[in-house]
Amino acid sequence: xxxxxxxxxxxxxxxxxxxxxxxxxxxxxxxxxxxxxxxxxxxxxxxxxxxxxxxxxxxxxxxxxxxxxxxxxxxxxxxxxxxxxxxxxxxxxxxxxxxxxxxxxxxxxxxxxxxxxxxxxxxxxxxxxxxxxxxxxxxxxxxxxxxxxxxxxxxxxxxxxxxxxxxxxxxxxxxxxxxxxxxxxxxxxxxxxxxx
Numbered sequence: 001x002x003x004x005x006x007x008x009x010x011x012x013x014x015x016x017x018x019x020x021x022x023x024x025x026x027x028x029x030x031x032x033x034x035x036x037x038x039x040x041x042x043x044x045x046x047x048x049x050x051x052x053x054x055x056x057x058x059x060x061x062x063x064x065x066x067x068x069x070x071x072x073x074x075x076x077x078x079x080x081x082x083x084x085x086x087x088x089x090x091x092x093x094x095x096x097x098x099x100x101x102x103x104x105x106x107x108x109x110x111x112x113x114x115x116x117x118x119x120x121x122x123x124x125x126x127x128x129x130x131x132x133x134x135x136x137x138x139x140x141x142x143x144x145x146x147x148x149x150x151x152x153x154x155x156x157x158x159x160x161x162x163x164x165x166x167x168x169x170x171x172x173x174x175x176x177x178x179x180x181x182x183x184x185x186x187x188x189x190x191x192x193x194x195x196x
């Protein structure tokens with residue numbers, strides 16, 4: 001990646017740019033399109049001697065610059081937390097929880113009942129959402145515990161089945177050599193299986 005690509009930015013390509021490009025013959029339209037993309041992405045104005053390209057790019061440059069300025073302002077405002085609240089929501093909730101009627105709260109804060117109702121509704125929805133998320137989290141944890149419990153039970157059953165299926169082999173000394181003696185289990189209880 002070269003230096004030019006590292007400094008590349010996105011930009012808004014308005015429909016009016018496309019209309020302008022399409023109004024020109026193909027050769028000029030292609031040059032103009034490249035000029036728009038290079039300026040919008042890399043900030044490079046064309047050094048073309050064509051007065052048509054230069055004239056059109058002056059107008060398009062202003063549009064691109066203004067759009068980038070608006071975007072930068074929006075990002076900066078978002079980092080500040082946005083527009084400050086007009087009313088203290090905690091105060092409204094406290095007054096409501098103390099039993100003060102909505103009309104009285106609205107009069108005290110010099111606003112309308114609709115505004116107070118809207119604030120109370122939004123805050124109630126936030127609380128319900130938090131509770132729902134908390135319940136979902138608990139449900140997920142319980143489901144995970146239940147799944148782990150089932151998995152453990154399954155593993156224990158599998159190990160018990162392995163132990164039941166295994167043959168108990170012991171060695172008994174008979175005269176001068178050791179011979180295997182197979183103890184019968186439920187699976188191999190036939191007398192024919194005993195090796196002597």
